[in-house]
Structures are given as structure tokens and as C-alpha cells.
Amino acid sequence: MDSNTDEIAHKFPPFFQVHKDGRVERFMNSVFVPPTIDPQTGVESKDVLISPETGVKARIFLPKINGPDPIKKLPLVVHYHGGGFCLASALSATNAKFLTRLVSEANVVAVSVEYRLAPEHPLPIAFDDSWSAFQWIGTHRNGNGPELCLDRYVDFGRVFLAGESAGATIAHYVAVRVGSTTAGFEGMRVRGMIIVHPYFQGSEPNNMVRFLYPGSSGTDSDPKLNPKADPDLGKMGCEKVLVLVAEKDRLKPGGVEYCETLKNSDWKGDVELVENEGEDHCFHMFNPACENALLLVQKLAAFVNQASE
Template identity: 60%
Template sequence: MASSNTEIAHEFPPFFRVFKDGRVERLMIPHDPPPLHPKPGVEYKDVVISSETGVSARVFFPKIDGPDQKLPLLIHYHGGGFCAGSPFDSVTHNYLTSLVAAANLIAVSVDYRLAPEHPLPIAYDDSWAALQWISSHANGSGPEPLFNNHVDFGRVFLVGESAGANIAQHVAVRAGVTGLGGVKPVGLILAHPFFVGKEPDKMIEFLYPSCSRVNDDPKLNPNVDPNLSKMGCERVLVFVAEKDWLKSRGVGYCETLGKIGWTGAVELMENEGEDHCFHLFNSDSEKAEMLMKRTVSFINQE
């Protein structure tokens, strides 16, 4: 009989497996991670959001042109099925470096804690706490001087891909319901969002053990959220990919926004012939560049 440290209790490829002794092995960590691709004029720094929880973030910023320059702020939540990914990995780092260079903005990517070691809804709570911490700089007296001095808090955008898009959507609704001390996000950008459907999702059920019915949880399924019409932003841009099995859920989300009385503007863009989050892994492709240009245009439109 296999010992408990080698016998598998749960396995959810391509994300992780759990052994009977409780050890978690992640399956998506490359042996030779791709290199970071620096962009001229773009720098980054890491900040601690909560010393109590260990939540941190990576901040990306362009060259600042004088002490009074104010730039838009993009708040990013990474994908990875709530159990993988990081602001510090090369995929997120390279994408946000390129976006900062293209849009001339400040971006912050939140390192929320990952399940299953930190079960859902911890990722949502960490992400909301990060948004509150960022908003604490709006009066110019927060702990991070870059935010105090150079962020235009009238131009704040929430963005995420896959599970990160789910989180971004949730915190946008939460901001509309509870407020952020005068800071109201202008826009929400969701790339190939992960929302649960009607069918069972065994991995999400495992990651969210305190939830009896994940399909009916408004964080995972915004179509059943009674507060969706109160979402705290003015514009939403949703990207879906033709070959992505999640495409119908992104389309359905846009349709729901049009039915419930939300007063903002919603735009849907389909990436034809592409699969889930292709723009992160094939960033030099023509269609990835089109997605980037549309994102920049959405951010910079008046």
C-alpha cells in the first residue's frame, strides 16, 4: 500500500493534485520559466498591502514627467483558476509591462492568496482589501508615495483574465454597493472571464468548501447576483475567444447586464480563431496586438 505522502486524494489537471497527507503539488510551474521582457521606460516595484495576511502586489509604472503628472490606474487580478498564477510570474509581468508602455498608465497586480491552501472566498476578500488599500491613497496620505503623487483617482480601471476577471467583476460590484471613500472605478475589462455555469464544477467545489451550491453563489455566477445592477463603474469591455469553452458565459454575462437595468455601457469583442487567454501566451500575434490596442483605446477614451 502506498504511503500517505505519495497517495493522491484529489487531482485537478492541469492545476494541482492533493495528497492524502494534505500536501499540494501544483502542476503548472514550468521548470524553465520564460524570461522577463523589459520595456524601455517601464519600471516596477513590489509593495506590501497587508503584513497580517501577507498580501502584496507588483506596481508597474512609466517614466514620470514632473512632480504634478497624474496617470490612470489599472488594478489587475491575475487568472489561474483561483489556485495558480502570480503578479510576479513572467506571463503577468510581461503583459502588464507592455500595457503600461502602450497606455502610459500605472498598473498594480494583486497577489491574492491561492486556494486550496487558502480556500475561497479568501481570494475575493484579499482582492477587496487590496482595492481598499489602493483607494486609501485618494486623499494623498496613503503609504505608497507613487499612488499619492501620480495616480488620477478619477481614472481607475479594474481588469482581469479568466478567474481574475471573475474577481475584478466581483470587486466592481462590491465597490458599487459599499463605496470606496469617493473613488469610483471608471471601467471594467474582462478577458475570457471564468464564471460558473449550470453544470457541476468539481474543482471549484473543492476550492470553496464552505459554499453548498457554487452555481448559485453570486461571486462565481454574477447572473444570479441581486446587486449586479449596482456595479460601480460606467463602462465594461468583455473579450471572449471563439474556441474558448467559457465563451458562452462571457456572452451571457453581457446579455445579463443589458437586461437588469445597469445604466453603464457594455461592449463585447470576440477573438476569432483563438482559445482561452491566448494573448498572454502568444503576445506577439496579430490578434493579441489587436486585443492590446482595444484595451488601450478603452482606457484612454474620454
């Protein structure tokens, strides 16, 4: 047996380790679930292939549709999952529980993007996949896209970006890129963005992120990782931002600083900061039935509904 099989070249607990033969071993693996109809809420999910070339997919969540035609079109939440750019999945049981509850509570359509994970696919591939997915979603804005349920049920004048942890970092990147893009989204309006327990980088060294993103200029100077370093921040293409931080989360200061960065930038929108007292990072994904997780989903739903008016 090759001795390199078990020798470790890089180790980043609690996320992953890389063996000398190149094999990546994750310490937390996603439990995948197929798309289904939730018996309690009636929320229906389905998977779509966005890019045959890259294999990028998405899971669409549709609320229970009541009443006859004409069908009332609904707001759209474009969601990017967390996991440090190297873990988790849009197709996981954890993600399904969260988005099923949000879609039912807010009465929206959600699209959760399955971007490719590092280190097998080094950053910025996750960002590129997420942007490509948003562009694909945008092809439905005139009712002529490849996915019928998006053509039929989505009001593209009421679009929201959302993400937790690294997914929040990606959502912010997409929002800035939307605002910096001059064509291709006519008739599509991003009303707001939901940033939950964001994984923004700053001046502190982060060896894992540097390993996942070997081509980066640095965690403090790369605009994809640090909003303060982004010259296009003032162009961010959404009108309202809701930022949630958790009291016990070591990443809380980055979320608070993000709000201050937005307020002090040329961006003209509104930002709201909410603290989840007594909770840690992404608690709502790991303990979705707890009272504070239910309150969190209610807060997100209220934000979407109010910003949609």
C-alpha cells in the first residue's frame, strides 16, 4: 500500500484534511435528501441542472399554491449555503429544513445554488458558479427561461439574495456584481439581501482560506473576501440589507463591521443589524426547531414581505 494514502499534507479542523495523495477528507459530511413535497407545509422542491459543463445545480422550493388562475407571482429568494466554501450542500437535509420553513413562512419561491466546493475546486470557483447561477435565474425574467416553474411563479421585480456564513459572503459578492453590471437584468429588481452570520475576512491571517484561494491577493485586500477592500461597494445592487449576528459567534465582529462599512460607503440603501442573543454561529441550521431558530425565520420572512411592498 502506498504510504501516501494515509499521510496528511494539510489539516484544517473541523473542516477537512488533505492527504499527500491529494485525497480530501471532510470531517463533516452532508446528509443528502431528494427533492420532495413536505407533508406539513406543502412546500415542493425540485432539482435543476444549471450548467452541463460545470455540473452546477440548484434546488428550487415552491410554496403550496392555492387558488385558481391567474396565478399570483411571488417574491424570489436566491440562496447560497454556508460551510466555509468547502462543506455543506444546497441538496442537504439541513438546507431543506431551513428553506422549507422560510418558503412556507414568507410565501416565496427559493432557489438554493449548489456551487462547487474547494479545495477540489479552488476559490474563486464558488463565486463564479454562484454568479453564473444568478445569470441563469435572470434568463427567466421575461417569462421565457428554461425552467417553467420560475417563469410561471416568480415576480422578478421582487428578488432577494440570501446566505449564511460563507454563503453570505457569496450573496454580498453577487449583489455588488449585479449593481456593477450594466446590462442583462432589465426588469429584474433586487429588493433586499439577507446576510446571516457572515464569514467575511479581515486583517487576521486565515490559513484555511488562503489554502482554498491560492490566487487571492490576501484576505484583507481581496474584495471577494473583504467588503472594505471593494472599490465597487457603493454600486451594490440591492435596496435593503438585513444583517444577523450571533452573540457567541467569533465571527460576530465581522458582521458588525460590515454594517458600519455599508453605512460609511457610497451605497444608498438601508441596513439593519439584528443580534441573536445567547446563540452561536448558524445555530438555526443545526437546531432548526429551537425557539430562537423559529424566531429567526420569522424575522427573515417579515423582512422579505415588508421589502416586497
